[in-house]
Amino acid sequence: MDRKKRKLESGDRQDDDRLRILDSFEGFKVKSVISENSRCKTAVIHGELDGKDAIVLLERKPFNLSNVSNYFTEETGLENTLKNDIYGTYDAYPPKVENAVKAVVIHPATEKHVQKYTDQERYIVHETPSLYEQVTLPLITSKQFSIQWVYNILEKKKEADRIVYEDTDPDTGFILLPDMKWDRTDTSALYLVAIVHKHNIKSLRDLDTGSLPLLQNILKKGLKAIQDTYDIPASKLNVYIHYQPSYYHFHVHFTNVKFEAPGFGADRAHLLADVINNIQLYGDFYKKKTLTFLVREQEDLYMKFKDAGYFDCSEEVSVEK
Known part of the structure; x- marks a missing residue:
């Protein structure tokens, strides 16, 4: 079913905001990055969805070591960033199945939520x-x-x-x-x-x-x-x-x-x-x-x-x- 057709009528919008499950970030507008932690590989984004505030917590997922061989195929692209003798560093782009980012969505978010997650x-x-x-x-x-x-x-x-x-x-x-x-x-x-x-x-x-x-x-x-x-x-x-x-x-x-x-x-x-x-x-x-x-x-x-x-x-x- 088309995404837009899945949305409830406007009269049900309040309940829809709290109950509906997203299948993409279509229509999401980024306002600002309100928090970031490079050590934990997390970021918190303040944005707008369906005309209301939203908070999205992004986190890099841990490696799935049971499927580690999925990273070592022709589907993983490599871009060299440094080469010195036998040592090389690369930006690696693994296949979609191993490249997921966890996203926690709070919508509609209140001013208190924005405040809570802001550095x-x-x-x-x-x-x-x-x-x-x-x-x-x-x-x-x-x-x-x-x-x-x-x-x-x-x-x-x-x-x-x-x-x-x-x-x-x-x-x-x-x-x-x-x-x-x-x-x-x-x-x-x-x-x-x-x-x-x-x-x-x-x-x-x-x-x-x-x-x-x-x-x-x-x-x-x-x-x-x-x-x-x-x-x-x-x-x-x-x-x-x-x-x-x-x-x-x-x-x-x-x-x-x-x-x-x-x-x-x-x-x-x-x-x-x-x-x-x-x-x-x-x-x-x-x-x-x-x-x-x-x-x-x-x-x-x-x-x-x-x-x-x-x-x-x-x-x-x-x-x-």
């Missing part, structure tokens, strides 16, 4: 419990990204075919499924997320003694599900929680130790085993601890801390003793 200056925040109560909590309870997509997963309206494991218990249960960053083929880049069924846990700050059964269940059953499904043992997995999280419905990340996962730095990732141990030692550990994270200058959270005078003080003054 910005970053600043360290040492968030004390009082700063959380006075600055962070009021913001995250009043203004955040829509997480309807999370509820769609939990209610099996979307991505049900991608679920690796589910525990349906309303208090300790969760759904385990691949993160969009993983192509589901290269297990050395394995990345799954456990999304809890319980709705009243926003972040690490809400965890206490009552959360232990949930956390222990996620760790135990999540690791077993990955072992059973992908034959990767617990000793080869990082299991952690982000703070600040990218969305405020509690979830846990599972990644292969070989994968340099975004957000696994000391300024954001908290290992689940350590979190469990800390709560076992002190039930209100994360309600009393000063937590460190990065904020970016266009983020609402940065502006809130700036308005509160946080960045006008020295680090020693800002952090409660």
Whole structure:
């Protein structure tokens, strides 16, 4: 069927924007490259599609080593860039089947999405419990990204075919499924997320003694599900929680130790085993601890801390003793 005929009538455009599957970037207009990482081979493009903002995350896919011979045929073109004795460097142009670029599309994108993916200056925040109560909590309870997509997963309206494991218990249960960053083929880049069924846990700050059964269940059953499904043992997995999280419905990340996962730095990732141990030692550990994270200058959270005078003080003054 012709692409244009597949589009819904204009009266259904809003639903179409959120539900339709693209088969090309026909009509996409590039506005700017808002982020680029040469080491990770990624770029984020801000553009327009069907008259509305769109964000496209481009990422070079890993080599499929099981088909590595596909690169070494007459279909791969070579252009020499340097030759010195026995050493030569070339720009190689492999066949289409081995030349795919992963593209994640957010459409229609909001101003918040554009802001989130744009390169910005970053600043360290040492968030004390009082700063959380006075600055962070009021913001995250009043203004955040829509997480309807999370509820769609939990209610099996979307991505049900991608679920690796589910525990349906309303208090300790969760759904385990691949993160969009993983192509589901290269297990050395394995990345799954456990999304809890319980709705009243926003972040690490809400965890206490009552959360232990949930956390222990996620760790135990999540690791077993990955072992059973992908034959990767617990000793080869990082299991952690982000703070600040990218969305405020509690979830846990599972990644292969070989994968340099975004957000696994000391300024954001908290290992689940350590979190469990800390709560076992002190039930209100994360309600009393000063937590460190990065904020970016266009983020609402940065502006809130700036308005509160946080960045006008020295680090020693800002952090409660």
